[in-house]
Amino acid sequence: MNVLIYLVPLALLLGLTGLVAFLWSLKSGQYDDLDGAAVRILPDDDIGS
Amino acid sequence: MMSETVDLSMFVEPGDAGASHMMLAVEGVACAGCIRKIENGLTKLPGVIDARLNFTQRRLAVDWRNDEIDAARIIAAIEGIGYHAHPFAPERVEADERAQAKRLLICLAVAGFAAMNVMLLSVSVWAGNVSDMTQETRDLFHWLSALIALPAAAYAGQPFFQSALRALRARQVNMDVPISIGVTLALGLSVYETAIHATHAYFDSAIMLLFFLLVGRYLDLAMRRKTRVFAGNLASLKAEFAHRLDASGELIQVPVAALHPGDRLLVRPGERIPADGTIIGGTSEIDESLVTGETLYRAVAAGTLIYAGSINVSGALTMRVTAAGAGTLVEEVERLLEKATHARSQTVRLADRTARLYAPLVHATAALTAVGWLVAGASVHDSIVIAVAVLIITCPCAIALAIPAVQVVAAGALFRSGVILNGGDAIERLAEADTIVFDKTGTLTLPAPRVDETTNIDSAVLERAARLALSSRHPLATALARLARERYPYSGAVEEPGQGVRALIDGKEARLGSAKFCGVVEAAGPVAARDTSASFITFAHDGNVVAIAIRQTLRPDAVAVAKALSKRGLHLIVLSGDRPSAVAPVAQELGIEDWRAGFTPTEKIAFIEQLKSQGRRVLMVGDGLNDAPALAAAHVSLSPITAAHLAQARADAVFLGDHLKPVLRAVVVSRRARALMKQNLALAAIYNLLAVPLAIAGLVTPLIAAVAMSGSSLLVTLNALRARLRPEFGPELES
Secondary structure (H helix, E strand, C coil): CHHHHHHHHHHHHHHHHEEEEEEHHCCCCCCCCHHHHHCCCCCCHHHHH | CCCCCECCHHCCCCCCCEEEEEEEEEEEECCCHHHHHHHHHHHHHEEEEEEEEECCEEEEEEEEEEECCCCCHHHHHHHHHHCCCEEECEEEEHHHHHHHHHHHHHHHHHHHHHHHHHHHHHHHHHHHCCCCEEEEEHHHHHHHHHHHHHHHHHCCHHHHHHHHHHHCCCCCCCCCHHHHHHHHHHHHHHHHHHHHHCCCHHHHHHHHHHHHHHHHHHHHHHHHHHHHHHHHHHHHHHCEEEEEECCCCCCCEEHHHCCCCEEEEEEEECCCCCCCCEEEECEEECCCCCCCCCCCCCCEECCCCCCCCCEEECCCCEEEEEEECCCCCHHHHHHHHHHHHHHHHHCCCCCHHHHHHHHHHHHHHHHHHHHHHHCCCCCCCHHHHHHHHCCCCCCCHHHHHHHHHHHHHHHHHHHHHCEEEECCCCCHHHHHHHHEEECHHHEEEECCCEECCCCCCCHHHHHHHHHHHHCHHHHHHHHHHHHHCCCCCCCCCCCECCCEEEEEEEEEEEEEEEECCCHHHHHHHHHHHCCCEEEEEEECCEEEEEEEEEEEEECHHHHHHHHHHCCCCCCCEEEECCCHHHHHHHHHHCCCCCCEECCCCHHHHHHHHHHHHHCCCEEEECCCHHHHHHHHHHHEEEEEEEEECCHHHHHCEEEEECCHHHHHHHHHHHHHHHHHHHHHHHHHHHHHHHHHHHHHHHCCHHHHHHHHHHHHHHHHHHHHHHHCCCCCCHHHHCC
C-alpha cells in the first residue's frame, strides 16, 4: 500500500494542473468568442503572406 | 448629408497616450470571410491600432490613435467595406453579468475539480469497505477528501451562502437556505465521522451537490446574457441620430442619447422626432401613431408640444428639447408607470413558492427523525447522523434544477423563434395568461402603412409611380416605394416638401403627391371621399391619373394567430387609443368581439386593473408610449421591436419581425414550459418520497446518496430538454 504515498499526490497534482489550465484559459479570454474561434480557423491567408 | 459633422464622443472611451477605444455592433456578419474583411480592412487604415470582431456577439472593438483618424471615419470605412456598424455603449448590467458569469464559471471549475477527485477517493473507499481496506487507509482517504472538499466548498459554495444570507436577513426563505444548511451540515458531520474513524463520510455528496447546482446557475445566467447581448445590439442598430443646431447655426449629427433639454433640433420631413419638445419654427403634419395610437395625422405649428417617436410628415421643423413637464403626456405616463410597477412586484415565482413550502418541511422532517430515533433508544450520535443523512438526501438538488433548467431551454426556444425575454420568470407569467389585450396600431397592424388593393391599377403605371416614390421621404411615398421593382430613382426628380415629387418620365412630366399638387382635385376627390379610413397618394403622368390607397394593414398572419389563440382558450380584447371607426373594422376582421377605442393611457391602465380585479391574468401586447403603463400593470407583457423606447423597457419580452406569430409561440412554449416545470417538481417529489423513508430508516449510505442525487438531477435535466421541441400550429401558420 506504500505506493499510495506517490500515487495519491500525483493524481491530485494532475487534477490541479487541469484546474489551473482551465482558469488560465478563462482569464486569457478564450471563452469570450466561442463561435468566432470555430470560424477563424477557416481562412488561411496568413500562410500565403 | 454626409458632409454634416457627426459627434460620437459619447461612445468613445479615451485610452493611453492619445489612443481611443470604441465598441460597435455590426450588421450582416455571417462567415469567416466577413471577420477577415472587416479586421484586415480596418487595421490597414493609418492610425488604427487594433480591430477585433467578436463573432459570437457580432461586436467589433476598435482602438485607434486620435491624431490620425476619428470615430466617424472608422464607421465610414466599415460602410465602405460593405457592413453597417453602429456605435455602442454597453449597459452597466451587461458588465455586471459578465463578471458574475466569470465568477460562476470559476466556482464551477473548482467544484468540478473537487467533485472528481473526492469521487476518486470515495469510490476507492466504497470498494474497500466490501473487500480488505484497513481502517488506517480509509481514514487517510477521508482526510484527503476533507482536504479537497472543505476549501473547495468554502469557495464554490459562496454564490449559495451569500444568497441564503441575503434572504435570511430579509426574513425570507429561498432555495439557497436549505442548500446551504445541507452542505454545511454534511461537511461538518463528515469531518466529525472521520475523526472518530467511522465508515461513512459524505464529502462527495456535498461537493457533487454544489457542482450540479452551479451548472444550473451558470446555464441560467448564460442564457440571460445571450439575450441581453442580442437586445443590446438591436437597441444600438435602432438608435437614431438627431440634427442639432448649434448657437452658430451649424448642423451637427448627435446620437439621441446625447441630447439635453434646451438643445435646438432640426427635423426634416420623413424623419422621426428624436426627443420630446416644443416646436419653435415651421409647420407640418405629424404621425403620432407610436405615441397615441391615432392613425390620422395631426397638424402642428410653432408652440405645439411634440413627443419622441412621432414621424414628421410634411414640412421641416425646428424644435427645442424639453424635459417632461407637468401636464404633458409623458409626465402622465411616467406617473402611471411608477404606480403600476409597484403593483407588479407582488407576484411570487413558482421556485420561491416551492422553497417556502419545502424548507420548513425538510427541516421539520430531519428534526423529527432525530427525536424519533432518540425516543426509540438510539444513541445521540446515531440519531444525529441519521437526521443529517435525511437533510443530505432531501437537499433540493433536483428541485433547484427543476425550474431553471426548463427556463433556460424554453428561453432558448423562444429566442430562436424571435422572442427575446427580459427575465426567466416571464415564462411562468406568460403561461398563466388567460386574457390577451392587444393594442391596435403597430401591434395588430404593421408599424408602417402599406399600399392597399392595387388590382384595378395598370401595373406599368403603378411601377412608374412606385419608382418615382423612391425620391420622396414622405411616409405614404415610402410605403408606395416598397412596390418598386426597379430600385433606383428617376434622375432629375425634385421633391417639393409637403406636396409631392415630380420628374420627367419618357419626356413627359409625372407628378406624385397630393391631388392638388397633381392638379387633379376633381378626379381624385370622389375616390378619397368614398373611403375615409385610408390615405391617398395621387399619381399623374401622360393622361393617366390614379389615386393609390395607403392604409394601416394587419400583420400578415394576424387573423390566423387570433383564431389560434382563441382556440387555446384565451379571451382576446382590442384596446386602442385610435378612433372607433378605425378600430371596429380591425376587430371585425380578426373576429374579436370585445374591443374598446379612444382610450387614454389612464383609461387603459384602469381597464387592465379592472380585468385583474375580476381575477383575470392579462397578457398585454402593445407598442405605443400610451401603452407603457398598461404594459407595466398587466400580469405579463409583450412588445414588438418597433415599439416606443419606454414601452419596450416595460415589456417582459420583445418580439421581432412583421408577423404576429411570436405572440402565439410565446404563449404555447411558455405553457409547455410551465407544464414541464410542474412535471419536474413532481419528479423531484417522487424522488423524495422514495429516498426519504430510506434515510429516516437509517439505511442511506454515501453510495446511495450519490446515486440518488445524480440520478434525480439527470432526470429533471433531461425532462427539461423537451421544452426545445417545436410546437405545432397547423398548416396556415407554418412558415
